[in-house]
Amino acid sequence: MTQQVPSTEPELAGVRNFRDVGGLPTVDGRRVRHGVLFRSGHLAHATEQDAEFLASLGLHTVFDFRNAADRKLEGPDVELPGVRNLNLPLTDPAHGAEFWTMVREGDTEQLHGLLGDGKAAARMVASYRQIVRDRTDEHSRVLHDLAEDSVPALMHCAAGKDRAGVSIAVTLLALGVERDAILADYLESNAKHRRYQVRRSGGGDAYSAEVMELLSPLFDARAEYLAAAFESIEETWGDVDTYLEQGLKLAPETRERLRERLLD
Numbered sequence: 001m002t003q004q005v006p007s008t009e010p011e012l013a014g015v016r017n018f019r020d021v022g023g024l025p026t027v028d029g030r031r032v033r034h035g036v037l038f039r040s041g042h043l044a045h046a047t048e049q050d051a052e053f054l055a056s057l058g059l060h061t062v063f064d065f066r067n068a069a070d071r072k073l074e075g076p077d078v079e080l081p082g083v084r085n086l087n088l089p090l091t092d093p094a095h096g097a098e099f100w101t102m103v104r105e106g107d108t109e110q111l112h113g114l115l116g117d118g119k120a121a122a123r124m125v126a127s128y129r130q131i132v133r134d135r136t137d138e139h140s141r142v143l144h145d146l147a148e149d150s151v152p153a154l155m156h157c158a159a160g161k162d163r164a165g166v167s168i169a170v171t172l173l174a175l176g177v178e179r180d181a182i183l184a185d186y187l188e189s190n191a192k193h194r195r196y197q198v199r200r201s202g203g204g205d206a207y208s209a210e211v212m213e214l215l216s217p218l219f220d221a222r223a224e225y226l227a228a229a230f231e232s233i234e235e236t237w238g239d240v241d242t243y244l245e246q247g248l249k250l251a252p253e254t255r256e257r258l259r260e261r262l263l264d
Helices: 047-054 067-072 097-105 107-113 119-134 134-147 165-175 179-190 207-218 222-238 240-247 250-264
Strands: 037-038 061-064 086-087 153-156
Touching: 037 165, 047 207, 086 134, 086 207, 097 240, 107 119, 107 207, 119 134, 119 165, 119 207, 119 222, 134 165, 134 250, 153 165, 165 179, 165 222, 165 240, 165 250, 179 222
Parallel strands: 037 153, 061 086, 061 153
Antiparallel strands: none
């Protein structure tokens, strides 16, 4: 039985960008059920109190979309009693450990060459397209698991914005959630208390304003990024239904089972 979730958002000390996706409207007048689908940043730094709250949600599966470099950098998720942790690495919008080492060292000249003049936003757009186009097996696995027995579920990556953001959006598309509602949920990751906190190597001084400006596109949730994911679906498969049926091998009866599990 799904646990009751408080209507007010919990304040988690070591987990950023947590929220219940429940309440979002579908095009046919239904809503995503509360208490069955959650999203967040990684759980590696969850406090004891955070873990107690997460355990109280009655989760069946935690989908961890981080790659090996992320997990080495941040650590494994905290263990939650009786919860399956499924690691399905997706592409990293920043492309790996070497990049993040450079970010943490804060070398302005190197970062400007890599991210300046619109290159950071272009990197993010390209990554969102790639996650949709190249990670169909992973997204198929997620939707089939949700349709069978993996709810309540929590999806996360490092920041809970990009890889988890695309995966949540794909799930919501399969449920028939309105596009505007999917975008609104995605953009909530921009709230100050949700944003990923990157720290300099050795815990030194804060980044300069110039470096923060260069890094900003990486940590923003921008409508153009999610739009790029949707455009990739349409360019590759023509429309969402074909993407779900051919790209993700989601049969109509499985999609209906998914909707019954996650919608009111």
